[in-house]
Amino acid sequence: MNTSVMPAVSEQQILEIINRFQGKPGALLGILETVQESNPHKYLPEETLQLIAKHTGTPLSRIYSLTTFYSFFNLQPQGEHIILVCRGTACHTRGSRVLLEDLSCLLDCSAFLESGENTFTTKDKKFTIKTVACFGQCALAPVVSIDGVIYSRMTSARLKGIIEKLAKGGKKHE
Ligand code: FES
Structure with a gap:
């Protein structure tokens, strides 16, 4: 069984x-x-x-x-919402590290940032955060994908708004 x-x-x-x-x-x-x-x-x-x-x-x-x-295969259970943060050079230069710090505060996962791992799933399995090398949309940096939707020129305020909405069980996108 x-x-x-x-x-x-x-x-x-x-x-x-x-x-x-x-x-x-x-x-x-x-x-x-x-x-x-x-x-x-x-x-x-x-x-x-x-x-x-x-x-x-x-x-x-x-x-x-x-x-x-292949990075799209997962060997661990994934959260209900998948957030991909680009850590490529263009996105890094334009603030992806700050976005990751915002996520670590919002989702209480500061250890993830320090661990050097590229994926983290919250205990309640609501969110999985992953870092990726490049979305190929460097001109639109910083780029974040949430549940398959690409957000260009992401800001801390916008990211916070989306995460809070999803955490409350709201619809995926603005
Ligand atoms: S470096 Fe982020 S999309 Fe290319």
Whole structure:
């Protein structure tokens, strides 16, 4: 019996997803991405990776190397809201560090900033903060993505307003 606290994608669902990708180019990446999206916490638990390895006939080591190479794969449960802060040179110069400090105050995660880690999820699983290398929109720095929506020239006041709204269960965007 699966005693994992977090709900996972069932073996049956995984088999259906694998069948959907049969014979398609890049099938393994597509399978991993679709299975991750099907997980309520948008991640790939160990038992899920083992099932994908077993049913695709892929060595588990290959699955691990793919999921650790591509930053869009998550091996830990993600928060309800995902905040990506660009730490590239242009964004850094135009204040992304201040935005990260704002987030660390708002979400009580100052240890994250000092740890050098590039991801943090709040205890209540409401928010995940990640830093990224560059969104490719350097002219619009500093750039932040919240739940897939890109915000250019982000300011502390705007970020605070969005986070407070989301924390209260409000709609995602202004
Ligand atoms: S450095 Fe931030 S978008 Fe390029």
